[in-house]
Amino acid sequence: MDFLISGTHLNPFLLVAVGFIIGIMGGFFGVGGSFLAGPALFALGVPMNFVVGTDLAHIVGKSVVAAKKHRALGNIDFKFAMFMLPGTIIGVEVGAQIIEYLKKRANVDTPVAIVFIVVLCSISAFMGWESWLTLRRKKGSHGPKTKDVSVMAAHSKRIQGLHLPPMIKLPTSGIKSISVWVIFIVGFIGGLFGGFLGGGAGYIRMPAMVYLLGLPTHIAVGTDLFEVIISAGWGTLSHGMKGNVDILIALVMHTGAAIGAQIGAHATQFFAGPRIRLFFVPLPLIGAAVVVYGLLTGHHLK
Amino acid sequence: MKSKTDTRDLLRAFAIELAVYTVLVTGYFFVALHFLGGWLKEIFDSHRTLYAFVAFALIVGQGILLEAVTTWLLRFFGKKIR
Numbered sequence: 001m002d003f004l005i006s007g008t009h010l011n012p013f014l015l016v017a018v019g020f021i022i023g024i025m026g027g028f029f030g031v032g033g034s035f036l037a038g039p040a041l042f043a044l045g046v047p048m049n050f051v052v053g054t055d056l057a058h059i060v061g062k063s064v065v066a067a068k069k070h071r072a073l074g075n076i077d078f079k080f081a082m083f084m085l086p087g088t089i090i091g092v093e094v095g096a097q098i099i100e101y102l103k104k105r106a107n108v109d110t111p112v113a114i115v116f117i118v119v120l121c122s123i124s125a126f127m128g129w130e131s132w133l134t135l136r137r138k139k140g141s142h143g144p145k146t147k148d149v150s151v152m153a154a155h156s157k158r159i160q161g162l163h164l165p166p167m168i169k170l171p172t173s174g175i176k177s178i179s180v181w182v183i184f185i186v187g188f189i190g191g192l193f194g195g196f197l198g199g200g201a202g203y204i205r206m207p208a209m210v211y212l213l214g215l216p217t218h219i220a221v222g223t224d225l226f227e228v229i230i231s232a233g234w235g236t237l238s239h240g241m242k243g244n245v246d247i248l249i250a251l252v253m254h255t256g257a258a259i260g261a262q263i264g265a266h267a268t269q270f271f272a273g274p275r276i277r278l279f280f281v282p283l284p285l286i287g288a289a290v291v292v293y294g295l296l297t298g299h300h301l302k
Numbered sequence: 303m304k305s306k307t308d309t310r311d312l313l314r315a316f317a318i319e320l321a322v323y324t325v326l327v328t329g330y331f332f333v334a335l336h337f338l339g340g341w342l343k344e345i346f347d348s349h350r351t352l353y354a355f356v357a358f359a360l361i362v363g364q365g366i367l368l369e370a371v372t373t374w375l376l377r378f379f380g381k382k383i384r
Contacts, residue, residue, distance in 0.1 A: 061368075240350070241351055
């Protein structure tokens with residue numbers, strides 16, 4: 001099938017399959033799935049500026065589905081999401097402007113790919129270490145199996161204790177007091193990565209919400225999806241105006257993602273927080289491996 | 303935690319839903335997207351801001367539509383299995 005906007009020729013069934021897998025990941029881990037969608041589109045031969053914009057567009061449609069499911073399960077902290085929003089939107093715009101700057105210098109692919117690899121490997125290593133340590137410590141305790149704990153709890157308590165007014169209370173997440181500025185910074189960093197690398201940047205925001213801010217994993221998953229709708233929505237408009245979105249690719253991918261997201265969201269009920277995080281570990285590495293392959297060989301997996 | 307019977311029923315419902323959904327979606331993107339392609343390319347080339355808003359509306363609209371379809375399918379086949 002010819003995709004005239006980006007000038008690429010792609011197998012639509014392959015796009016649906018990629019969307020389906022990413023949908024499951026998104027529903028289960030609460031991330032947009034750009035750590036896989038971006039590298040997959042790049043590997044299929046889509047130019048990097050279109051990878052970033054198209055990935056954002058596909059994620060909007062997918063996150064609408066998954067966030068609705070999580071809202072029904074009571075997994076979204078709307079108050080937290082609203083305070084995070086300004087930082088997220090500013091961050092997305094800054095990221096999109098950096099892409100524009102690189103596009104003008106005709107040098108988008110390599111810097112974006114390198115940042116992608118570094119970010120994905122770092123997240124995977126950190127989450128693997130944390131989940132493994134938490135599960136090992138949990139083995140010795142007699143708490144319920146689905147209880148959400150983290151070895152990073154002491155750090156998140158310290159961050160919650162930072163007194164930078166205005167301070168707010170987040171009853172849905174069980175947080176008694178936290179600075180609005182801390183939430184803004186996490187939102188900005190997430191948005192920046194979203195605007196620069198594509199997707200909703202859940203791979204940054206979700207771990208930050210759990211480990212740094214101390215939100216329970218299930219709430220972080222649902223709230224991140226809600227945030228992804230806003231950040232990826234803004235990113236879609238911004239990149240769309242800059243000519244970086246092939247909406248037909250996004251629509252085809254999303255048909256697979258819609259069903260995958262339903263399956264993923266239901267699956268979260270069967271696992272505890274640390275185990276969900278441990279399952280997440282190999283996924284960014286797969287994305288990184290695909291980018292490395294494309295970068296080193298220059299070949300696309302058509 | 304879910305019981306084994308719950309899990310089996312859920313998986314069976316998903317498998318049937320997936321099969322029906324695949325048929326619906328295949329028809330959808332061959333018919334709908336085929337007709338949209340030319341028009342979208344035209345506005346992409348001439349009205350970039352309009353294109354951005356149309357793209358946004360299309361993906362949100364498809365998200366809501368497919369969510370309704372998948373939820374209905376899941377409910378319908380879930381009931382049949384029970």
